[in-house]
Amino acid sequence: MTPRPCINRRVRFNPNADYFKPAGIPMRTLEEVQLTLGEAEAIRLFDVQNLEQKQCAEKMEVSQPTFSRILDSSRKKVADALINGKAIRIEK
DSSP states (O other), X not given: OOOOOOOOOOOOOOOSOXXXXXXXXXXXXXXXXXXXXXXXXXXXXXXXXXOOHHHHHHHHTSOHHHHHHHHHHHHXXXXXXXXXXXXXXXXX
């Protein structure tokens, strides 16, 4: 059984920076966490713009459960990077 194909998500912003790293640590020694553009959009809509999950899902043109999964994944990745001193790359 093959998995369902990934549906494109609506993303309405282009981040000014696509890479964040802890200060004072050389790039060559850092592990990296990759955040998709959709995951960054979920954080932007929910945590920065303070929209309800239903509104965020509508803006991204996904179901509310799908939005919830995207948001959960993005928050875990950001937390991992912050707590464990990893770099964050936003894939474009």
